[in-house]
Ligand SMILES: [Zn+2]
């Protein structure tokens with residue numbers, strides 16, 4: 145890998161990775177992954193993310209409540225998210241959204257939390273990291289209605305929906321981030337979604353420790369494996385790996401305007 149890439153979504157605070165954080169980050173850097181964003185799932189555990197990003201120059205974080213935890217954190221307000229996002233290493237809001245596959249939180253509570261995060265994204269101007277699983281229609285309806293009330297910057301992370309959500313997301317300016325699922329044999333519809341997205345709206349991520357790409361499928365995922373998803377995305381878009389690396393990295397810095405390029409990118 146000659147051009148440095150970014151893992152736009154991982155969970156370095158989860159114990160599978162936090163137990164060996166220096167090793168995880170060193171292996172990522174060695175594999176050309178020069179920057180990582182560790183994504184918040186619980187505002188009440190946000191300090192753990194700050195401890196990580198303050199110790200590592202090339203790691204940034206977000207702040208927000210995952211839809212699985214929405215029922216645990218109904219007291220999180222727009223003002224609180226906006227205030228926490230003032231930290232220089234907080235570069236996005238989320239992950240928030242709708243997960244009807246697990247339905248860990250009641251759907252109306254997931255939707256209310258999603259809207260709180262959208263408003264925080266609007267007020268801060270930071271990208272909103274959207275988690276959507278088995279909830280395509282409601283995700284699209286909320287995003288479209290909210291975009292009509294005032295602009296924000298949507299990122300559909302770990303894109304694993306039908307091409308229709310990609311289409312509707314692209315219309316409102318969303319970026320699409322692809323994970324290791326893109327490399328799975330059965331992921332034909334997800335590859336179709338990638339095909340219809342323009343090069344300047346694509347990002348890559350691991351969502352580590354979950355969803356390791358082929359050839360590590362089923363194992364603990366880590367940011368170093370971003371390159372496998374990137375290579376598959378290049379194949380789907382019929383461009384070179386280097387061109388895809390350049391495009392996704394440029395897209396990352398265009399979307400995440402608070403992220404500062406480290407020496408690896410210059
Ligand atoms: Zn997610």
Ligand SMILES: [Zn+2]
Pocket residue numbers: 153154155183239351
């Ligand atoms: Zn995640």
